Amino acid sequence: MVIYGIALLGICTLAGLFFGELLGSLFGINANVGGIGIAMFLLMYFSSSLNTRFKIGDVSEKGITFWSMIYIPIVVAMAAKQNVVGALDGGLMALMAGIVVVSVSFMFIPIISNFKKR
Amino acid sequence: MDIIQEVLVKNNLITAFVFVGLTVYMAYLISDKFTQGRFHGSAIAIILALLFAYFVGVSTNGEKGVADIAILSGVGILGGSMLRDFAIVATAYGAKFSDLRSSGAAGVFSLFFGVILSFLLGAMVAIAFGYKDPVSISTIGAGTVTFVVGPVTGSAIGATSDVIALSIAAGLVKSILVMTITPIVAKKIGLDNPKSAMVFGGLMGTNSGVAAGLAAVDPKLVPYGAMTATFYTAVGCLIVPSLLFFLVGLFF
Structure with a gap:
């Protein structure tokens, strides 16, 4: 199911941003400390362990690769604003x-x- | 006409997909016809988008580029930080832990080096333009770190609002320059592997600049640059208003 891939991506992103905010408040600064980096680590961890143990499946994988491919158009929109x-x-x-x-x-x-x- | 506009505004995110799609199509057409593909289509798309943002900004006096036009308000959602972060995380799918580990030290070094270097250069430009008080010098230096660190530092150390505005402008100039210049100089500076991408992210740090710059060079490098850049603003917010401001105070 394609939604599994998107949901996994969502879980990683939200968890990463949460820990980033937590680190920020720990340091007493109003900024997200490395949230995206943590999220990327999580996704890399899951994608490598899923490949070896659970197999996320080709269709579910498309839910992640779609967002990875739509990245450049998003950057173009970001430039336009x-x-x-x-x-x-x-x-x-x-x-x-x-x-x-x-x-x-x-x-x-x-x-x-x-x-x-x- | 009213009905068309109503449909476009009501479905603004879909309108944004069409707008970006047309922009990218135009960019690849220009890339093929006028540069024989030598200048990458995505780089041209980003420059076109910046040009649109400029012309719309001139006519609307707004701060959100084309998103200040009602029918293009969806561009603000599509290009906003929520979907941008989501897509950046997605690019990590397939990135290799081994690449991160082998260039991790260079990445961390470039992170601290990059923040301090940007701050010092920005502070020096401020001094060259006649600023003499440590608060203004530090705030402008902070702005050249990123346009987030500028106002964070400025309000923490009590800078005037015109100096804070200047620091934001300096950060915006940096971010836009990184977006446009990266694809041009990528080959010369050896920006073609995960390690140099991590160093690039750590030295430049501006999230939008790094994201757009690497997208136009090689999308495979995005996760490595984004990985270090995501810590840059935080490092800046930590050491600029404290350590670096203190150091400037010793001299002025």
Whole structure:
């Protein structure tokens, strides 16, 4: 049943976000601490143990892979609802800050990624 | 006309599916016809969407891009954090524990390094633009961490509302730049494996920027980048108003 896959995805997402909120209030900050990361761990755990022991089944699996594939259209919708005017209206300083941070951060990606190879 | 509009508004989420579908179709058409497929269709779709958001924002004075138009209000639901998070979690299906473990250390390092680096660079730009008090410098630095950390820090340390608004703008610029530039520079910076994706998520941190940037490069890398990015704002909220603000206070 396709709903089993969606429900499993839902359980993982909700549980992850719950623990994220819990961690946030533990640290005393009003933010979700790694909720999505925890949810992803849960889903990876279930998908690997389901494959070996229970077999979630091809049809149920589609309930998860559908949402994984609809991810890019969701990102396009997310881009379409950004406050682009607000970003450009922040003036030269906001633009400069963004440009400097993004370009320097990009330069560090290959450096940190190659740390262990040396 | 009224009847058409009523149907579109009443079923706004379905209208949003059609809107996004048409946008993606246009993007792939542009990708094929004008760049021979060299510039990825999803990257063009995201840029088109940002352009729409800009033009609608200019005419409506709203803050929610195209979602401020009644018939496109569903785009706000489809692109909102609920479905975005749901879909990001779904991308983890099939991701490998072994990849996470082998690059976990680099991911965690990039997370703290990324927050501190963004803060310092943002603070330096603020100083270069003539800010001299530690509260404003720290708030603008916090904004370049993410547009959530900016206002969280600003209200915690008592920044004025115009400085908080600036910090949000700086964070928005960062997020939009990451969305658009990532697919262009991906090859040059070696963003093609789980490890560099985790480092990318940790260094950039902006959830929407990382999500969109990786989607346009290789959807298989999304879970790895999202995994570190999900901790970024939290690390920022933890260390910026406390440790980093304290450090700025030592100098100003």
